[in-house]
Amino acid sequence: MGKVKAICISERRGTSKHCIDKADLTKDWGIVGDAHGGNWHRQISLLSFDKIEDFRKKGAEIDFGAFGENLVVEGFDFRTLPVGTRFQSNDVVLEMTQIGKECHTHCQIYHKMGDCIMPREGVFAKVVAEGTISVGDDMKMLEPREDRPFQVAVITLSDKGFKGEREDKSGPLLVSILEEQGYEVVESVILPDVQSRIEKELIRLSDGRQVDLILTTGGTGLSLRDVTPEATLAVATRNVPGISEAIRAYSMEITKRAMLSRGASVLRNHTLIINLPGSPKAVKESMDVILSELEHGLKILKGSASECARQ
Secondary structure, three states: OEEEEEEEEOOOOOOOOEEEOEEEEEOOOEEOOOOOOOOOOOOEEEEEHHHHHHHHOOOOOOOOOOOOOOEEEEOOOHHHOOOOOEEEEOOEEEEEEEEOOOOOOOOHHHHHHOOOOHHHHOEEEEEEEOEEEEOOOEEEEEOOOOOOOOEEEEEEEOHHHHHOOOOOOHHHHHHHHHHHOOOEEEEEEEEOOOHHHHHHHHHHHHHHOOOOEEEEEOOOOOOOOOOHHHHHHHHOOEEOHHHHHHHHHHHHOOOHHHHHOOOOEEEEOOEEEEEEOOOHHHHHHHHHHHHHHHHHHHHHHHOOOOOOOOO
16 A cells, blocks of 8 residues: 655646646546646656655755656555556556656756666556545555556658658558457557667667567668667567568568568567568568467466467
8 A cells, every 4th residue: 555645747848847735637648737648658657755765865855746756656666566557546547557768868856966766766657547636645556457458569660661751551550450459559659770779669668668569560671771680689688589480481482582581589578579571561471470379479478378288
């Protein structure tokens, strides 16, 4: 059981948050009156009261809201909890969607103290049941819902697509196929063929959003700009070569040019990452190969299925 120690909002983005005594939370939006509300996954930011107190002991004179947090809660170490964990206070239910956040421009706290706890200790959530929260209210932790579908992210790698010079057809096709099969696509993005950018996005989605599966499309050929496999292997904790081998073997029956595809399949901790070719036709063929076994593989990864061979 936790307790709400502070509620903080800012009416405009880029301005410091200030404390209020009570807040109305709207489903799929966030706190009424807070500029960071919206139809996205970072509707509410939460920070542990204990982490703020520890930071203050280092000599930082900071008020609640200084880190950009909406809710300061005592009793939980948010950073150690898995994405999908839910929290209830009165009628309000929040579902955690992301751990941490990259700091693009260091804040005043960082410049003064040489550190800031929000990027590594703060978490984000969406509002799944609305209501009112007041300072001093209790908050309890709920387990992730049992019927929560596998969380998936889709990344299209294309210089021209990123610049808007070419329509991305492969990414939307992947989203459509996955959603038809009951997967929840939480993000779909387009990136240029830049290895450092791809690595950073794979790490963010695997570690911060803790998605179960990342499917990339594009950047697997022999061009010097095709660096998707290199980025994927660079962030891997374990290799899963059989998936890409199966895709190439199937595609070889259609065109011998499939031997030129360098796509990789790996794990980054508890996230499966699979590189697919860039064309919609090749994407469809690849999904035809892996889709039937994908759910079983993800269940093994999550510990909810056995690897024992069927008789």
